[in-house]
Amino acid sequence: MAEDRLDVIIFGATGFTGKYTVYEAVKVLDNLRWGIAGRNHDKLKAVLEEMGTKSKKDLSHIPIFLADVNDEASLLEMAKRCRVLVNTAGPYRFYGEKVVNACIEAGTHHVDVSGEPQYMENMQLKYNERARQRGVYVVSACGFDSIPADLGIVFVEKNFDGVVNSVETFLQSGVEDGSAGGGAALNFGTWESAVYGLAHADELRGIRQKLFPERLPKFYPILKHRPLIFRSSEVNKVCLPFPGSDRSVVMRSQRYLYEHEKKRPVQMHAYVAFPSWIAAIAVALFATIFGLLSKFKFGRDLLLKYPGFFSGGMVARDGPSESRMERSFFKMTMKAVGWPKSEKLGECTDQYTxxxxxxLMVKVSGPNPGYGATCVALLSTAVTILRESSKMPSTGGVFPPGAAFAKTSLISELEKHEHGMKFEILANK
Structure with missing residues (x-):
């Protein structure tokens, strides 16, 4: 790549996630050359001023680039100006593909925080071979909550000292003072992505039939689903199935490692934990209403017009307050079950009797999951590509984070930062 390229450009920097990515970039991208991009020069300049004041740094020297998802020439020109493009402009099902295409054409690596399985798997289906030929890495799901899940399993396998059969994850989040209130927790863009992702969930089957024409073999014992609502002894909380993209992301990583490194794939189920039966049942009711409404245009219009009402006050168009974000946290407890090293079989396809x-019990935790830990994780993946691409698979391609970064020091990079993530062992039996 040309030496005059910047190391990183943050695209979509005037959006809610984008501007906090700019804030975290002050520390995470220290000693690197970086810039920001978007449609409006004045708004981009205002973001640098706002985040400069917040970080107590002069950001007036940071380069600004103009690019619009509806102007493919501008996207290509932007991509040619950096080595890694950090894309925060979602929903990605609407705006992501043109950016990915521009990056591959320009020979520029691409990372984003999509939690949209249809987008991620469609990009792998359509662009993996071309990205590999161009030597470009395209990695999605580089924020909370897929980084804790996917890299958490990488951490589990590095510390298991044996063969892992299955992992169950239990996600908890809240605010430090334990209050149930505190205002909105999510930005409208995240809500919008969820609405359209669920609305078009039936697209996944067709994509996966083309992307994965051959099924993985079954490995025993098969990890069974827990009841729809249950109390978990692992975290002493009431749990529901987690509706996010964690499992789909993890299973893509496990498939890649099985097919290319002959590693027995880890089975995985994901759950989200609540403090009481009442809270879990209330969330289940909201989720049912959300799911029904998202299937129809009229319902989607209602969800997007009144996000606060249909989310129980958890979503706001202007995002969560600074106070709420500073007090928020997450914990993902992971229970891994398998066999000790002494019982390892000869081939990855062999079955245990x-x-x-x-x-092994593991915890991944951090502050401000939506707009602190997410932004640090996103930027850390960019830094890791810049520094350790030789430890990444193949010469490029479209990957989930676990497959992309399994042999790198991304976990150590995440643990270095104030708003990063901590990986720790709770129990090893």
Missing amino acids: DPPSKT
């Missing part, structure tokens, strides 16, 4: 006898 004895039940799993080893357990």
Whole structure:
């Protein structure tokens, strides 16, 4: 790549996630050359002023680039100006593909925080081979909550000292003072992505049939689903199935590692934890209404017009307050079950005859999951590509983060930063 390129450009910097990515870039991209991009020069300049004041740094020297998702020439010109493009402009199902295409054409790596399985898997289907030929890495799901899940399993396998059969994840989030209130927790853009993602969930089957024409073999014992609502002894909370993209992201990583490195794939189920039965049932009711409404245009219009009402006050068009973000946290507890090293089989396709006898409990945690830890994780993936591409698979391609960064020091990079993530072992039996 040309030496006059910047290391990183943050695209979509005037959006809610984008501007906090700019804030975290002051520390995470220290000693790197970076810039920002978007449609409006005045708004981009205002973001640098606002985030400069917040970080107590003069950001007036940061380069500004104009690019619009509806102007493919501008996207290509932007992509040619950097080595890694950090894309915060969602929903990605509407705006992501043109940016990915521009990056591959320009020979520029691309990372984003999509939680939209249809977009991510469609990009892998359409662009993986071309990205590989161009030596470009395209990695989605580089924020909360897929980084804790996917890299958490990487951490589990590095510390298991044996063969992992299955992992269950239990996600908890809240605010430090324990209050139930505190205002909105999510930005409208995240809500919008969820509405359209669920509305078009039936697209996934067709995409996956083309992307993965051959099914993975079954490995025993098969990890069973928990009840729809249950109390988990692992976290002593009431849990529901987690509706996000964690499992789809993790299983893409596990498939890649099985097919290319002959590693037995880890089975995985994801759950979200609540403090009481009442809270869990209320969320389940909201989720049911959300799911029904998202299937129809009239319902989607209502969800997008009144996000606060249909989310129980958890979503606002102007995003959560600074106070709410500063007090928020997440914990993802992971229970891994498998066999000790002494019982390892010869081939990854071999089946065990004895039940799993080893357990490892791990926790991944951090502050401000939506707009602190997410932004740090996104930028850390960019830094890792710049510094450790030789440890990444193949010469490029479209990857989930676990497959892309399994052999890199991304976990250590995440642990370095104030708003990063901590990976720790809770119990090893």
